[in-house]
Amino acid sequence: MDANDPKVVRKIRNWTMRIDRDLCIGAATCIALAPKAWALDDEAKAIILDTSAEETDNALLEAAKGCPVMAIFITDETGKQIYP
Numbered sequence: 001m002d003a004n005d006p007k008v009v010r011k012i013r014n015w016t017m018r019i020d021r022d023l024c025i026g027a028a029t030c031i032a033l034a035p036k037a038w039a040l041d042d043e044a045k046a047i048i049l050d051t052s053a054e055e056t057d058n059a060l061l062e063a064a065k066g067c068p069v070m071a072i073f074i075t076d077e078t079g080k081q082i083y084p
C-alpha cells in the first residue's frame with residue numbers, strides 16, 4: 001500500500017493520523033476504542049476509515065494509546081509528534 005494512501009495516513013482536524021502496517025499485529029484494540037476510525041483489512045492489518053473524523057480527538061488518542069505495539073502515530077499541524 002502506498003505510504004500516502006488515505007487508508008494509512010489521513011488528516012483529521014488538526015492532527016495527522018498514521019498507521020504503521022508493518023508494526024500492526026491486528027490486535028483490534030484501536031477498533032474497539034474508536035470503531036468509526038479503524039478497521040482490519042483482508043491482511044488483518046488496520047486501515048483508516050472514511051468515517052474516522054466522526055471520532056473525537058480524545059477517542060483517536062485513546063485508540064493510539066491502546067495499541068499494544070504503538071503502530072498508530074499522531075502528529076499535529078506543526079509536525080510535532082503527539083503520540084507515541
Ligand code: SF4
Pocket residue numbers: 019023024025026027028029030031038045046066067068069070071072
Ligand atoms: S490496536 Fe494496533 S495492532 Fe491492533 S489493529 Fe489497531 S493498529 Fe493494529
